[in-house]
Amino acid sequence: MEPNISFVASLIGDAARASMLTALMGGKALTATELAIEAGITSQTASSHLSKLVDGQLLIVRKQGRHKYFQLKGSDIAQLLEMLLNVTSKITHSKTVTGPSDPRLRQARVCYDHLAGELSVALFNSLVKNAWIEDNGINDSEARLTSTGKACFTELGVDFNILNTSKRPVCKACLDWSERRSHLAGALGQWILNDLFNKGWASKDLDSRAVHFTPAGLKLFAKKYDIPLLLPTHSH
Amino acid sequence: MEPNISFVASLIGDAARASMLTALMGGKALTATELAIEAGITSQTASSHLSKLVDGQLLIVRKQGRHKYFQLKGSDIAQLLEMLLNVTSKITHSKTVTGPSDPRLRQARVCYDHLAGELSVALFNSLVKNAWIEDNGINDSEARLTSTGKACFTELGVDFNILNTSKRPVCKACLDWSERRSHLAGALGQWILNDLFNKGWASKDLDSRAVHFTPAGLKLFAKKYDIPLLLPTHSH
DNA sequence: TCACTGCTTCGATGAGCATCGAAGTATTAT
DNA sequence: ATAATACTTCGATGCTCATCGAAGCAGTGA
Structure with missing residues (x-):
């Protein structure tokens, strides 16, 4: 059965x-x-x-x-919930006109163990643009770390020997329910989020889902990953 | 919200x-x-x-x-359901000893629009072994069509110009709830299943989820994709 | 026209279950 | 010791909703 x-x-x-x-x-x-x-x-x-x-x-x-x-x-449960968020938002958005949202949640939030929201999508795009990763799928969870990316991330402090020992994939695209575009998940996505917290560039908000960047941290983050910074309220 | x-x-x-x-x-x-x-x-x-x-x-x-x-x-709904199947089977398997199952469903069944079950896992492994696709993830939905694979599939009759026009990813790994291993999904997975039906090698069973291979069709299928055929009841 | 099948609407029934108040058990604080 | 906090169990309440019988509508075939 x-x-x-x-x-x-x-x-x-x-x-x-x-x-x-x-x-x-x-x-x-x-x-x-x-x-x-x-x-x-x-x-x-x-x-x-x-x-x-x-x-x-x-x-x-x-x-x-x-x-x-x-x-x-586990992360499989988180993945299930994220997919439910995706499906649900797609369904309810078609009714309630456009997706309103807490602006802080829209900008940056935690998705179980990695970063989600506008900033994470911008990060993902920059990584693709600079050929650190390849994005094969259009709608779906495919991503691939290039050799350039591997080298650059190593330089930033990633130890791939450690990352590879975990059972989960290193590099994975995750569909964002607010942005409807890919962002980086997997062990590497987790590393980036932890790196943010370790460096004090950002911290979890009290409501525990939103991520709050310090002004300086945001600049350094953008510089580190070559992300073009947008105005807080940029046109959709 | x-x-x-x-x-x-x-x-x-x-x-x-x-x-x-x-x-x-x-x-x-x-x-x-x-x-x-x-x-x-x-x-x-x-x-x-x-x-x-x-x-x-x-x-x-x-x-x-x-x-x-x-x-x-749509396929996103199917994906959500498949993920629920995965999570549920993982949970209930730990209680009900080992996963029993309708043997026909275990061997080959339809997963919305592509093939699932033992045979599909065997197919996936052969494709990886012969370097038609690359499997990056361990647990997760990552797969990549190689240039060799593209050439070979083209020879088998796949028109990638058509496949690429669809919005969905061409090549995608899907976790099998009975086998707990990857099989091929995406537009290419869909093509393979349709190819099976078109050639008369297999047909959907009456209960509409199981896929029934003809003896000749099974041989030709195995030959086409270089799949080592196992005995029907092979040890787990 | 009449019979048959596929599906829907209405209404009644009944079961499951979320909810909270009250009371009970740990654990920590003063 | 006494009080306060964190959580659980029990019991009662009330609502939601799945279920089916009966009746109705629509499409099909004789």
Whole structure:
């Protein structure tokens, strides 16, 4: 028999659980109360939801003192959620005219473990333009690291020996639900995001999904990857 | 605001609708009664479900006489469902020991518009071995047509001028939920499946997801793509 | 015209489940 | 010790929605 899709889908198919899951797309582990607030429900209800999500293997939980920290079980779950975001936004956009959005989320946000939003799309385009990566697909998740790219990234501090040991692909294109264009995911995308945080160029916002750049950090970031900086409110 | 994932997920999160959707992964358009039978419900209930799926933009419908033919709205929907199949099978497999399955489905089945199952994985491996395509990712959807591959496929009758006009990627790796390994998707994967049907080497089974090869067709297929043929019941 | 099939609408039924208040158990703080 | 916080369990409530019978509409064939 084919696996029973409806089980996993129904877990995601509740409004409260869905907002918890999208909150966890920020990559950070969150406590039960934080998630309850995020979903706008009481802690009792949240507790029930969270145990279902853990039973359903969508989340893992780590107990720390009197807190319980929840996070997505793996990148495959994150990928599933991102694809749901894509499909959903495509569907709802056709109804609600054009996609409104929190401007901070539009500009830069975390997609589980890599950068998403306008800036990440600009980054991706620059990488393609400078032939660090090749983008084969039009709509889809194909990307390839060139030898130039490998050399340049190595110079920037990437250790491909380490990246290659992980089971996940190094270089991967991920479709952005707000921009509808590709951005960089995979182990390399993760490295870039971490690099941003390590260098203090950007930090996660309180709502944990938006990424806030410092003015200086933004300039350095743009310079490092040769990204043409646009005005904050540039025409669509 | 972020799109409301729960809406789409809850559409899939019903057992009856889910079996309808997986049935439509066969790529063929099915009538309302066929889908009702597939889901094991009455036609009234099916009608209600189907109108929800159409409203929700997961399906498109085409009226033909007194019949209504339903099919998945696009390849992105199919991709979403396939990913759900992957996640679900990974989750349920860890509980229900090892994945049992209809042997015909395991061997060869249709995944929306391309071939899936043991044979498709074998095909993919042969293509990689002979350097027609390159497989970059380990777990993920990356694949790249080599120049050799392009030449060879052209010789087999593929017209890349036509394939390239479509918006979808030509060459794409798709993770198999039964095999947990990559097989070929994309426009090229679609071409191969159609080629199989056109040549009469294989046909869709009555249950519309399994693909039945003729003995002669299987041999010719294996020869064409240099696939080592295994015994029907080969050890896992 | 009449019968048959495919699909839809309406209404009633019933089950599942999200929700929260109240109470209970840990864990940490004062 | 006492209080406060974080989370869970239990029970009651109420809503949503899948389900099907009955009836109706439309397209097809005799």
